[in-house]
Amino acid sequence: MSEMAYKAAKAVYQGTMKKAAGIAELARAGMNSGSAADCINNLKHMLEGERYTRTLNFYATRYYLTNIRSDFGVDALRRACAALELHLDYYDSLGHGRQVKLRKLLKDQLATLPPGPSQAERKGSVVVRPTQRTGTAKTLSARWGVQAKHVLYHKDGTWYHGLKDFPGALFDADGYILFETEEEFRRCAAVRPMPSGDLWVDDGISSISGYVRKTVSDAGQDAAGSAIETEMITHGVTNPTFIPDPEGRAMIRKHVTYERSRRNRAESIRFHGTKCKACLFDFNKTYGPTHAKDYIEVHHVLAVSEQADREIDPCVDLVPLCSNCHSMAHREHGRVLSVEELLALLAGGGGGAG
Known part of the structure; x- marks a missing residue:
């Protein structure tokens, strides 16, 4: 089953298979849909x-x-080890005991890595898609006038390769932190070196004193910011660091409904804005x-009844739709239309929605 799960997850990651199709394929093989989604x-x-x-x-992880x-390639394995270490730290924090076998597996995998980051290896036409993008860092550095010799970018400001030259700057989607010297960088307790050689910032670089916020303001971002602020005020969410909530847990009242997270909705709106993704x-x-x-309705790409209390990525698994498009997405019993299918229907019918 591990081989089948990896194959489906790889196809989804490379864009040759829809996530819903991957989940369905694994479900047909006997895996429940929640576990299938987790594997992907x-x-x-x-x-x-x-x-x-x-x-x-353990066996699937190995x-x-x-x-x-x-x-x-090796760089991808380095990132995977960093992700596993973060997962194990998270699991330990829950108080459920230590994952001893997985800790040993991580140690063994790290021992096989070269001492420093290598050039990403490729196999066939597979292209590694790292979250960290040097090109983005250089673009933002030029746009914001940051004078640094080495710049690195990560969208949420939590994970980076090591800074090798100074002045050096770490960027996220909203701003940056500049370290004039290596000594200043080493003194920053918020930046935690990892055994893999990478850097981890628990609360993101925006939590570090000296962080410069340079968010580009436009109508969509302003609307999303207003929406998430409303969510925080209304529902008492006071921690600005976003951690996705699970969704889809069955709750028995007078009938069975499925739990939805207001925080996930707010994060999706913050990311996508409030225009309908299908008809605009x-x-x-x-x-x-x-x-x-x-106002906008938030659509689950995978039906919420199939989520099985799994981890949600609000920027991928949730999209804003107007009331008409949302209704049409769920028009067929037992099947949810994708945004691409809605766009095709709109193009074929020649009409708009809203």
Whole structure:
């Protein structure tokens, strides 16, 4: 089953298979849909060096790491080890005991890595897609006038390779932190070196004193910011560091419904904005912001009843749709249309929505 799960997850990551199709394929093989989704999501997290919260068993983890190296190269394995270490730290924090076998597996895998980052290896046409992008860092550095010899970027400001030259700067999507000297960098307690040689910042670089916020303000970002601020005020969410909530847990009242997270909704709106992803309908523009108040419906790419309390990525698994497009996405019983299918219907019908 590990081989089949990895194959499906790899196809989804490379874009040759839809996530829903991958989940369905694994479900047909006997895996429940929640576990199937975890297997697919965890490969993405590993390849991008991100913490994941849903545990793979020892044999699946070993299979993933072995094949990540052969399919994506040493740099990808380095990121996968960083992701595994973050996962194990998270698991330990829950108080459920230590994953001794996985800790040993991590140690053994790290021992096989060269001492420093190498050039990413490739196999066939497989291209590694790291979360950290040097090109993005250089672009932001030039745009914001940051004078640094070495610049690195990560979208949420939590994971980086090591800075090698100074002045050096770490960027996230909203700003940067500049270290004038290596000594200043080493003194920064918030930046935690990892055994893999990479750097981890628990609360993101925006939490570090001296962080410069340079968010580009546009209508979509302003609307999303307003929406998430409203969510925080209304629902008492006071921690600005976003950690996705699980969704889809069955709750028995007078009937069975499925739990949805307001915080996940707010994060999706912050990322995508409040325009319909299919027809571009904008409630604020049509009805006025005073009345509409950033209204938009949030659509689950995979039906919420199939989530099985799994980890949600609000930027990928949730998209904003207007009421009409949302209804059409769920028009067929037992099948949810993708945004691409909605776009095709709109193009074929020649009409808009909203």
